[in-house]
Amino acid sequence: MAVALFGCGYKNLPVPPDKVVPKAVEDLRFVEQDRGGRLEWTYPVESVTGQDLPEIDSFELFQAMVPERDYCPTCPIPFGQPQALPAGESTIQGKKRTASAPLPRLVPGNKYFFKVRSRTSWWVSSDDSNVVTFVWKVAASVPQGLNIKAGRENIALAWQPVRVMADGSPLTAPAHYQVQRSDDGQAFVRIAVVDSPRYTDNAVRPGQKYFYRVQALIRVDGQESAGALSHAASATLIETPPLAPPSGVGIALTAAGARVYWDSAESAAGYRIYRRAATEGDYQRLGDARAEANIFIDTSAKEGVTYFYVVTTLGADGEESAPSRPASSRW
Numbered sequence: 001m002a003v004a005l006f007g008c009g010y011k012n013l014p015v016p017p018d019k020v021v022p023k024a025v026e027d028l029r030f031v032e033q034d035r036g037g038r039l040e041w042t043y044p045v046e047s048v049t050g051q052d053l054p055e056i057d058s059f060e061l062f063q064a065m066v067p068e069r070d071y072c073p074t075c076p077i078p079f080g081q082p083q084a085l086p087a088g089e090s091t092i093q094g095k096k097r098t099a100s101a102p103l104p105r106l107v108p109g110n111k112y113f114f115k116v117r118s119r120t121s122w123w124v125s126s127d128d129s130n131v132v133t134f135v136w137k138v139a140a141s142v143p144q145g146l147n148i149k150a151g152r153e154n155i156a157l158a159w160q161p162v163r164v165m166a167d168g169s170p171l172t173a174p175a176h177y178q179v180q181r182s183d184d185g186q187a188f189v190r191i192a193v194v195d196s197p198r199y200t201d202n203a204v205r206p207g208q209k210y211f212y213r214v215q216a217l218i219r220v221d222g223q224e225s226a227g228a229l230s231h232a233a234s235a236t237l238i239e240t241p242p243l244a245p246p247s248g249v250g251i252a253l254t255a256a257g258a259r260v261y262w263d264s265a266e267s268a269a270g271y272r273i274y275r276r277a278a279t280e281g282d283y284q285r286l287g288d289a290r291a292e293a294n295i296f297i298d299t300s301a302k303e304g305v306t307y308f309y310v311v312t313t314l315g316a317d318g319e320e321s322a323p324s325r326p327a328s329s330r331w
Helices: none
Strands: 027-034 037-042 054-067 083-089 098-103 108-120 131-134 147-150 155-158 176-182 189-196 199-203 211-219 223-225 233-236 250-254 257-261 268-276 284-290 295-298 308-316 326-330
Touching: 027 131, 108 326, 147 233, 176 199, 176 284, 189 199, 189 233, 223 257, 250 326, 257 308, 268 295, 284 295
Parallel strands: none
Antiparallel strands: 027 037, 037 098, 054 083, 054 108, 108 131, 147 155, 155 199, 176 189, 176 211, 211 223, 211 233, 250 257, 257 295, 268 284, 268 308, 308 326
């Protein structure tokens, strides 16, 4: 009896067309958290030939762990079998999605390596991503009590100083603090590193809501170690209407000099008086008056000269209004 055997002809997996092979992930990164951390990366949205990829089937996460004392820089990285992670649509409302994988059980004293691959099917895989590597050490604890106070021109931050490590033991080195800011509460960037638990952000603009978070930094074995990030807090500059200049500015000639007077302006913390002669082009500052004064005596006016006067309103934070309508007199 003859038996016929048939096969598909493939000894290995078929080679997928390039138009469905995802581009390799290029932004794999580690985000440190209290007692652990997480990996983050951006979903690929194109194939290696530039074709749109609306969906990623899954990710493969590879990990290697080597005791720090046994690490060999020239040895191959001993990656183990990958962990399969579910994926899905590569964008949400036109924005690239961010994938993440928690790393809750990191062991101090070990050097870790991670990389990911993207899959569009069981037989179509991207190339390896960039490799993320770090030595896990116990980091400083999370800054607590982040408080934000918005002013008219800046936003002030303050928090409690960090005094212990994440495991409750005393700090092994002085703590510094990294301040991060975001315009949307999602994408944070570092804006400062400070030595004390406070910071004033002067690079802000009215109408924009800002989000802030803080983390402690210490140096461990000559390397900077970042603790977990604090909760995020937000603030918006206090918006106030522009100061109005005084109205009713007038001049009265007296034996003491030219008496400049005006009506009180709302929210005035004081007033500033300017003068120019009829033959001059620019106003010169004469002096300031208290909010309750409403008058100023110009004792330097010269006989036979026509002068023009304007008055501005001063605010509590040093801001100044536009000038009033000019008043004139001939001394």
